[in-house]
Amino acid sequence: MKAAPISYRRASTLDEALAAGGETARFLAGGQSLVPMMNLRLTLADIMIDISNLRELRRCAREGDRIFIGAGVTHAMLEDGKIADPSRGYLPHVAGGIAFRSVRNRGTLGGSLAHADPAADWPAALLALGADAVIRGLGGERRLPLAQFQLGLMETALEPGEILLGVSVPVLSCHARWSYQKFCRKSGEFAHSIAAVVCDPARGLAEVVLGAAGDKPFRLERASALLLGDEPPAAPQMALAVDEDVREATGLAVSSYEFHLHRTMALRACARLREHA
Known part of the structure; x- marks a missing residue:
């Protein structure tokens, strides 16, 4: 199938892109998710606004004890260390495991978040890092904790005409530890389960995300909560906590394959976090 007829416009500035946006417009950055969906007519638009060359969306800057990373930064730029890494290797590691190099060359961090596929890497990885979404609209700029940005399956808090400007992430201390585990049946496909863990006691940060x-x-x-304790939690204690969390959050039967897959990934991520302490 092919996309329905659309109008195409390349924006030269962020303000121009915002002025052209609206209910029936779609913003195009890397296009690695949007274009295939439009070809399948799973999403429709009257106008496509190309924002891939906007320098404002590739800006990266220090903001006190946090770093702003522009939404137009590609996976490959993070993988290759072309921007400052505030995460002690966590962000490059995640970026390097996304799909294939040809996808990473074009796909963007902001595009992944705005697409809001629950099986994508960045929504889980950045939630574990304690990121904030930075959003720009004609009315100005606003920030949301990433936990409030993705509302559901391919649904975000972006209003019509708004653009995800980037994310603000904390600069991890030298005591920070992290683990990122992903299960795929074949190389390059979307994950069947992701477990992301970031722990930085100096920042009061301890996140286990599925x-x-x-x-x-x-x-x-x-x-x-167990990771924030003074002593590393015992394995049986962590297993019990993960069991309760996964059952409560997913509603899966304890006897199901999916429950055991997610449980195993979460426990593996927590165990490997301890191994690298």
Whole structure:
């Protein structure tokens, strides 16, 4: 199939892109998700606004104890270290495992978040990092914790005409630890389960996040709380917490394959976090 007829416009500035946006417009950055969906007519638009060359969306800057990363930054730029890494290797690691190099060359961090596929890497990975979404519209700029940005399956808090400007992420301390585990049946496909863990006691950050397990990534509350304790949690204690979190968040039967897959990924991520302490 091919996309329905559309009008195409290349924006030269962010303000021009915002002025052209609206209910029936779609913003095109890397196009690695949007174009295939339009070809299948799973999403429609009257006008496509190309924002791929906007320098404002590739801006990266230090903001106190956080770093702003523009939405137009590609996966390959993160993988190759072409921007400052505030995450002690976490972001390059995640970027390097996304699909194939040809996709990483074009696909963008902001495009992945705005597409809001629950099986994609960045929604889970950045939620675990404690990121904020930075949004720009004609009325100005606003920020949301990433937990409030993705509302459900391919649904975000973006209003018509708004653009995801980028994300603000904390600069991790030298004591930070992280683990990112992803299960795919074949190389390059979307994950069947993702477990992302970031722990930085100096920043009061401890997040265990499960992706590809529902309509959006979710935080494992009990497991995250255990990581903030003074002593590393015992394996049986963490297993019990993960069991309760996964059952509560997904509604899956404890006897199901999916439950055991997500449980295993979360426990593996937590265990490997301890191994690299």
